[in-house]
Amino acid sequence: MLARGDPGAIGPARAPAQVSVILPVHDAEPWLDECLGSVLQQDFEGSMELSIFNDASKDKSMTIIEKWKKKLEDSGILVVIGGHDSPSPRGVGYSKNQAVAQSSGSYLCFLDADDVMMPQRVRLQHEAALRHPESIIGCQVTREPPNSTERYMRWINQLAPDQLLTQGVPEDLLFFYEHLRKGGGVVRVDQSLLLYRYHPGAATHSVLETTIWAHRVRFLEEQALPHWATFTIWNAGRQGRRLYRSLTAGSQRKVAAFCDVDENKIRKGFYCYEDSQERPKPRIPVLHFRAARPPFVICVKLDLTGGVFEDNLRSLNLQEGRDFLHFS
Structure with missing residues (x-):
């Protein structure tokens, strides 16, 4: 999670949310129900919105999103949906940027469509972000399946606070480096707040x-x-x-x-x-x-x-x- 850095990227005129969950989606049908269910289960008591950008999905992702939209909005979570239906997807970076541009939150919480948030994720990371307004807020993660990338999981979950800067290299490498160039910090909530799936179709493998x-x-x-x-x-x-x-x-x-x-x-x-x-x-x-x-x-x-x-x-x-x- 991080504080929104560009106040000009608020999007449509409406009362801003405290936290926008940023969700890029491309052919995520197998995982979306569990992912969106984890958004609904958040115990955060502030205002929250879910900003989804559909990157030319050809499966039933949009059907699942529309089904969950009513459930989420009935619980007080505004859902903003954008996307395109071009023949080819434009990539996860483009989709994240579009989801951010259409969102309103003062803080941005990034979520991949094949991952699952623990119920306390938004609350705990938002609390940490308030204490460390110049920092990216991470967390420990749990891998699914449990025995995949064991060395990586030990490394990412056991980094000491000072090693988050000297060793921490997340998937969004360019964003992370630019943040550090501008003097930003990195803080981790030392609880497992995210179920992080490993599978052949994950966007990580495309880099x-x-x-x-x-x-x-x-x-x-x-x-x-x-x-x-x-x-x-x-x-x-x-x-x-x-x-x-x-x-x-x-x-x-x-x-x-x-x-x-x-x-x-x-x-x-x-x-x-x-x-x-x-x-x-x-x-x-x-x-x-x-x-x-x-x-x-x-x-x-x-x-x-x-x-x-x-x-x-x-x-x-x-x-x-x-x-x-x-x-x-």
């Missing part, structure tokens, strides 16, 4: 990994690397080398070393970037992590080594955000 990578590199170069004269890439393997190759020439020149625990990589002694335009081509030392100097950009995935990597990192007594950042 190219290369696109996400490119935006993350750009943000790293904007926000962290200007503060460091030099840094070490922790991982001399494929991911670490990929990060090095993705950096601008200026950032590449700041890479003092790679570090690793793999004796074969360390024994080789250096990494040579063959595609570099510089002459002579850079030969970056490869060191054992205990011989390397911070700050580090860490390209090692968490929760994959039985705790060995995490123990190695803790043994250096470093401060996240100052001495190292995670990039995996």
Whole structure:
């Protein structure tokens, strides 16, 4: 949840709601009944509206929406419906923007059509938003099915408050980064307030990994690397080398070393970037992590080594955000 940032985006003239639930919909027939039922079950006592934008659904989504519209409005929740019936959908980002534009709430609560809110979600996140008006308000989540993406679920639910800024990368990456660029914060309600479904048709799968990578590199170069004269890439393997190759020439020149625990990589002694335009081509030392100097950009995935990597990192007594950042 977040406070509306653009007062000009209020939409049609009417008494504004305190909270607008923003719901983009595209072919969501299998999940919509449960999703809309969870809106009806909210225990929030303030004024609330549901802003739906139908992105060219070809199934029975609109039939389900019309059925729930009366139930919701009878309970005091205004329902605003927009959409289009073009041959092809225009995407979840477009749909969210349209749903926001037609909404009136002072606070926006984003909901995907395949997810389910716990009854206290709007109330607790609204209370947190009032206490932290410059912050995005998140929450812990429960995954459905329960055994899917276990590492991701442990990571997202166990981030410490300061790690919400240094590691938190939600699905709406560009919005999140722009919020941080403008000095916004991130706060989490430490209760599971959302049932988050994992299935092959989820919008998350439509975002190219290369696109996400490119935006993350750009943000790293904007926000962290200007503060460091030099840094070490922790991982001399494929991911670490990929990060090095993705950096601008200026950032590449700041890479003092790679570090690793793999004796074969360390024994080789250096990494040579063959595609570099510089002459002579850079030969970056490869060191054992205990011989390397911070700050580090860490390209090692968490929760994959039985705790060995995490123990190695803790043994250096470093401060996240100052001495190292995670990039995996």
